[in-house]
Amino acid sequence: MTPSCRVCGRLLRSERWAARGIGPVCAKAAGERPAPRIPTPQPDHHVPGQTELPLPPMQHELTWSA
Template sequence: MAESPRCTVCGRLLRDPASRARGIGPVCHRKTRSAPAPRPAAWTLPATLLRPIADVPTGPYL
């Protein structure tokens, strides 16, 4: 996309070089960007925490 001196959404003057390259201002970009990317696989729970409840020791109180 070619650099634009104005926001393509609201028409305001763009001062930041990154906003000009994107063609949209920071406020309009926050309002119109898509849903966040899915979490990486490294953030999933370890298999030891996903075991069935019957395998969890109950201790002397239960």
């Protein structure tokens, strides 16, 4: 079974458009816009000029006083 546009019935050649079920011409006519590309966030610990301070050792055992 070849995928076709659910609006006009044209053959969908791209897997991207086949997954959507609508062709690029019909999508543009319907006013659909492509999803915006969001840049990949960079980790905060790589800020230029920032000094990394050592963390204090964690307390492994809790002592309770009565």
